[in-house]
Amino acid sequence: MTCDPARTQGSDRVLARLMALHPKVIDLVLDRVWRLLGALDHPERKLPPVIHVAGTNGKGSTLAMIRAGLEGAGARCHVYTSPHLARFHERIRLAGTLISEDALLDVLEECEAANDGAPITYFEITTVAAFLAFSRMQADYTLLEVGLGGRLDATNVIDQPAVTVITPVSYDHQQFLGNTLPEIAREKAGIIKRGVPCVVTRQDEAALEVIEAQAERCGAPVLAQGQHWHVYEERGRLVYQDERGLLDLPLPALPGTHQMDNAGAALAVLRALDAGNPEAAMTQAVWPARMQKLTQGHLKALLPDAEMWLDGGHNPQAGAALAAYLASHPVPGTHVICGMLRTKDVAGFLNPLAKVSESLTAVSIPGEAATLSAEETRAAAQAAGIKAMTAPSVEAAVRTLAQTGARRVIICGSLYLAGEVLRQNRTLPH
Known part of the structure; x- marks a missing residue:
């Protein structure tokens, strides 16, 4: 329905x-x-x-x-x-x-x-x-x-x-x-x-x-x-x-x-x-935006040959769980797109990802007053030891990664960002 x-x-x-x-x-x-x-x-x-x-x-x-x-x-x-x-x-x-x-x-x-x-x-x-x-x-x-x-x-x-x-x-x-x-x-x-x-x-x-x-x-x-x-x-x-x-x-x-x-x-x-x-x-369990593999939709079409995952975890334990999954399923060319709220432990979430990602593209979360700016998230990622850049949107980040030959993209950092991604990807929960 x-x-x-x-x-x-x-x-x-x-x-x-x-x-x-x-x-x-x-x-x-x-x-x-x-x-x-x-x-x-x-x-x-x-x-x-x-x-x-x-x-x-x-x-x-x-x-x-x-x-x-x-x-x-x-x-x-x-x-x-x-x-x-x-x-x-x-x-x-x-x-x-x-x-x-x-x-x-x-x-x-x-x-x-x-x-x-x-x-x-x-x-x-x-x-x-x-x-x-x-x-x-x-x-x-x-x-x-x-x-x-x-x-x-x-x-x-x-x-x-x-x-x-x-x-x-x-x-x-x-x-x-x-x-x-x-x-x-x-x-x-x-x-x-x-x-x-x-x-x-x-x-x-x-x-x-x-x-x-x-x-x-x-x-x-x-x-x-x-x-x-x-x-x-x-x-x-x-x-x-x-x-x-x-x-x-x-x-x-x-x-x-x-x-x-x-x-x-x-x-x-x-x-x-x-x-x-x-x-x-x-x-038979389904739980959107919790290590959800995107297999169709607008964003996925921009990167058809790569894995695309969406995860709404946003605290240190969630970052550790995400990193553990990526480490247990290694794919060369794993890149992160991340947007977070300033009310969260950003360093605690990002630190575990340093060993399992080649780069991070930071974005802000549209429509959220408490969002970290893309520049703030980029700086936090660099402090965690991750090569980082910014993009004006998730779609822009995906388009850039499509040109670099990324083989796996993880979009993460906030359930609010995850909701925006599902809207952009036109794959809403039902």
């Missing part, structure tokens, strides 16, 4: 009005969300069983594999993720299908009316809109991705989810979540609920201690990687093992060695639910 851009003007206008309601200072509280949910007769209490996923990296990929596994067994899933890449509709799937323009417009206008002009963040009111839409359509499961942190995130209003998941915790959004791993982990662990199983992937020891302590306080069973379940590659297959036995499966369709841990978490969730098709979780 696709959304006709000509028909999205209504929801775009409402979303613009909702943006204007944003409080003067961002404060992570749930008061505004609870107020609006109450005004709408608490749609969050009328959802199918909820799987709630928090973490710094891997949330979306893990959620995509859980969804593929459940849908592969015939279940219908509501899905809420953020941010979107090219259009807001991507954030909300109703029983597996992107929300229609008419349905989105209806719930946005209803939330706007119920909010009655009171201060509320864009993410908070649109999260409530998603809950409202979910509450009105039958499905078997609801998959929720945390937006920021966990404890005070707008999604953290479900009293009794079926399962919670915490993917790797690392440094990001320190201005909101804290400057140490234990502080950040404490925020992520805020989604743990009393008596509800919590699947935990590989963690730094300091983060794991915090997560386990919070689970103990809540009486929540922990299903931790390396303790309660194990996942590894053997002879080109994925092997998953827990107390129920062993699964021998295809490797994840999502590329990258880091996806093994995400796959293990997805399988642990399916086991906890006693639901889903494990093989479908591995083979």
Whole structure:
């Protein structure tokens, strides 16, 4: 299902009005969300069983594999993720299908009316809109991705989810979540609920201690990687093992060695639910702009004989994962096109790429006030030891690389840049 851009003007206008309601200072509280949910007769209490996923990296990929596994067994899933890449509709799937323009417009206008002009963040009111839409359509499961942190995130209003998941915790959004791993982990662990199983992937020891302590306080069973379940590659297959036995499966369709841990978490969730098709979780998952290979479209046509990849990772752990994939799949003539926000750890993201790329072309992100200029990103790349230049756009960078005989191009640095690339390439998510 696709959304006709000509028909999205209504929801775009409402979303613009909702943006204007944003409080003067961002404060992570749930008061505004609870107020609006109450005004709408608490749609969050009328959802199918909820799987709630928090973490710094891997949330979306893990959620995509859980969804593929459940849908592969015939279940219908509501899905809420953020941010979107090219259009807001991507954030909300109703029983597996992107929300229609008419349905989105209806719930946005209803939330706007119920909010009655009171201060509320864009993410908070649109999260409530998603809950409202979910509450009105039958499905078997609801998959929720945390937006920021966990404890005070707008999604953290479900009293009794079926399962919670915490993917790797690392440094990001320190201005909101804290400057140490234990502080950040404490925020992520805020989604743990009393008596509800919590699947935990590989963690730094300091983060794991915090997560386990919070689970103990809540009486929540922990299903931790390396303790309660194990996942590894053997002879080109994925092997998953827990107390129920062993699964021998295809490797994840999502590329990258880091996806093994995400796959293990997805399988642990399916086991906890006693639901889903494990093989479908591995083979049918799709997650745009996370090491997505572009095989068609306008930009790809400019460089037909080279590999072209798109990745929206933007923090040091994501940079390390990207570099690990490139190192494990070496291609001479690998070039990077990169645009980043100034709110991110640019050096931390770029440093791992120095050993796996011949050059980097820096671009700014169109329409983003917080973008680093192309010159700033170029300087950061040079400081990391990467031969770097600038280009006025991704398309211009691709055209230049086409003249140099590049064999592989990686476009990376921001989900906002990834969305712009998908628009330029005319291959939007659906």
